[in-house]
Amino acid sequence: MRRSIYLSIIGVTAVLGGVAAPALAADCATAQFSQAVLDRFPNIRMVCSEIIEKDGQEYAVVKGDLVRTGNNAVYMKFKLADGTKSDTRKIETRPEFRVKIDGKPVSVRNLAVGQELTAYVKVSDPVIALEPAEPSDPVAAYPMEEAAPAMAANTAEMPATASPMPAVAGLGALLLAFAGMLTFFRLRRQS
Amino acid sequence: MRWSEVAAYIAGAMLCSLFALAQADSALGSTNALEEFAASLNPPDQTLWAAGRVRDYQAAQQSPMSAVAVLTIPSLKLEVPVFEHDDELSLNRGAGLVAGMGTPDTGGNVGIAGHRDGYFRVLKDIKVGDLIEVRTRIKLHRYRVTSLDIVEKTDSRLLADTDEPGVTLVTCYPFYYLGNAPQRFIVAATYVWPSDS
Numbered sequence: 001m002r003r004s005i006y007l008s009i010i011g012v013t014a015v016l017g018g019v020a021a022p023a024l025a026a027d028c029a030t031a032q033f034s035q036a037v038l039d040r041f042p043n044i045r046m047v048c049s050e051i052i053e054k055d056g057q058e059y060a061v062v063k064g065d066l067v068r069t070g071n072n073a074v075y076m077k078f079k080l081a082d083g084t085k086s087d088t089r090k091i092e093t094r095p096e097f098r099v100k101i102d103g104k105p106v107s108v109r110n111l112a113v114g115q116e117l118t119a120y121v122k123v124s125d126p127v128i129a130l131e132p133a134e135p136s137d138p139v140a141a142y143p144m145e146e147a148a149p150a151m152a153a154n155t156a157e158m159p160a161t162a163s164p165m166p167a168v169a170g171l172g173a174l175l176l177a178f179a180g181m182l183t184f185f186r187l188r189r190q191s
Numbered sequence: 192m193r194w195s196e197v198a199a200y201i202a203g204a205m206l207c208s209l210f211a212l213a214q215a216d217s218a219l220g221s222t223n224a225l226e227e228f229a230a231s232l233n234p235p236d237q238t239l240w241a242a243g244r245v246r247d248y249q250a251a252q253q254s255p256m257s258a259v260a261v262l263t264i265p266s267l268k269l270e271v272p273v274f275e276h277d278d279e280l281s282l283n284r285g286a287g288l289v290a291g292m293g294t295p296d297t298g299g300n301v302g303i304a305g306h307r308d309g310y311f312r313v314l315k316d317i318k319v320g321d322l323i324e325v326r327t328r329i330k331l332h333r334y335r336v337t338s339l340d341i342v343e344k345t346d347s348r349l350l351a352d353t354d355e356p357g358v359t360l361v362t363c364y365p366f367y368y369l370g371n372a373p374q375r376f377i378v379a380a381t382y383v384w385p386s387d388s
Contacts, residue, residue: 065384067356068298075298079386088354112296112330113356114385156291156350159277159304161363162371165213166308170369172206179199186196 026051026123031060036126040144044121047078047086051123054139059120061131064089066115074108074130076117091119091128092142098133105133213283217309220284224258224272231257231328260295262286262303263324267313273325277304285310289350289361295325295332298356307372311362314378323358323380334358334380342375349377356382 026032028048037044048060064078067088074093078086095109099117108130111117118131120139127141237245251257258272262285277287282305288294289302303325305311323334334357340349341364349359358380363372 065386066298067354068293070297110329112327112332113298114330114332114382116386156289156302156347158344158347158350158375159287159289159302159361161277161282161304161306161311161361161375163279163282163306163308165210165283167370168206168213169210172203172208172210175199175203175206177203179196179203182193182196182199186193 026058028060031058031123033060034124034126037121037123037144040126041089041121043080043086046080046082048121052120054120057139058123059129059139060123061118062121063116063118066111066113066117068113069108069111074111074117076119078119089128090145091130093130093140097130097140098137099130100133217283220256221272221310224256224274224284225261225270228258228261228272228326228328256280256284258285259288260325260327263326264313264317264321265324266318266321267316269310269313271305271310273303282306282309286360289359292350292359293352293356295327295358296329300351300353301325301356301358302350302361303358304361307363307366307368307376311360312366314360314362314376315366317378322383323360323378325358332356332358333383333385335383336378336380338377338379340377340379342377344373344375346375349379 028045028051031045031048031051033044041047044060044062047062047064049063050061052059052061062078064076064086066074067077068075072092072094073090075088075090077088080086093108095107097108098105099108099111100106101111101115101117120129120131120141121144122128122141125141126144128144129139129141132139234248237248240248256274259275260273261270262273263270272285274281274285274287277289281287286303286305289304292302293299295301305314307314317336317339319336319339321336323336325332325334337357342349344363350361360378360380362376364374364376365372366376
């Protein structure tokens with residue numbers, strides 16, 4: 001009798017444990033990142049702050065600073081556990097996609113360099129997404145790029161920073177002085 | 192009075208008046224742009240406004256002569272509006288973003304040009320390590336001066352894009368020179384991350 005009670009308790013515990021297990025996400029150290037994720041993001045465990053589950057998928061949460069925006073993408077440097085920052089990573093997105101900045105929803109087109117953003121890296125696939133402003137919003141993940149962003153081609157030329165106004169004033173003063181000299185000599189001749 | 196005398200008086204007076212007008216436009220335009228920018232950071236409650244009035248207000252914010260940012264260098268006591276373009280009118284009233292370079296909010300190497308005989312003359316006293324602040328409608332960006340260079344006016348290498356955000360101030364050199372100065376004075380500064388400061 002006692003043995004059957006023990007077996008029942010063990011069985012119930014096992015069943016409950018089995019049901020509960022999928023809801024408990026792994027932590028950053030034990031998450032089973034796929035080889036493709038580790039290839040593209042070797043220091044993912046160092047930048048990962050927690051593992052969350054969304055829409056039945058596990059994501060590593062990474063936080064970092066926005067270093068550049070443009071052309072349907074943002075570029076971020078993630079914070080490593082030792083206080084340093086990762087290399088620059090590109091995250092594709094849409095201009096109208098909304099993220100949360102200081103607790104307020106802001107569209108990507110209105111982001112600015114220096115703002116802190118949160119992104120999700122899927123544990124099983126090499127895709128990355130910005131954290132949506134609302135928890136109920138779907139995660140829009142895009143393939144993770146290995147390389148840092150290509151910089152824009154330099155098309156800038158040295159601007160013309162010389163104002164013509166000092167020359168205008170100088171010429172005006174010279175003309176007035178010349179006119180004054182003419183007046184002086186004319187009056188002297190007449191007297 | 193002979194005609195040459197009269198012509199010299201008229202031409203001289205006109206040129207001096209033009210200079211005085213430009214000086215007045217510089218002072219008034221800069222002050223107005225700074226005031227408008229400050230007001231735009233705290234937009235008025237428009238809930239009772241007519242739709243047309245709201246559209247006019249928004250259009251006014253995006254007018255070419257509205258400042259897109261304010262540049263401040265505390266050590267030089269410089270505060271100047273930054274306009275979207277580096278044309279003559281913009282540079283007379285403040286500083287202008289250099290075409291083909293980054294902007295403070297989007298990152299990269301942000302170019303800001305100014306007249307060496309106007310607002311940017313104080314750059315002659317800037318030092319490595321000085322703080323540069325650029326306030327946009329979205330965010331206050333801080334940069335730390337890392338280098339000062341004098342280059343030929345055709346040498347645009349220092350305007351090249353950068354992976355890290357930074358700002359490059361450009362003005363003519365020598366600072367005291369009548370006519371088109373042959374060189375450029377370049378102030379390079381790198382971004383000060385809020386999380387690092």
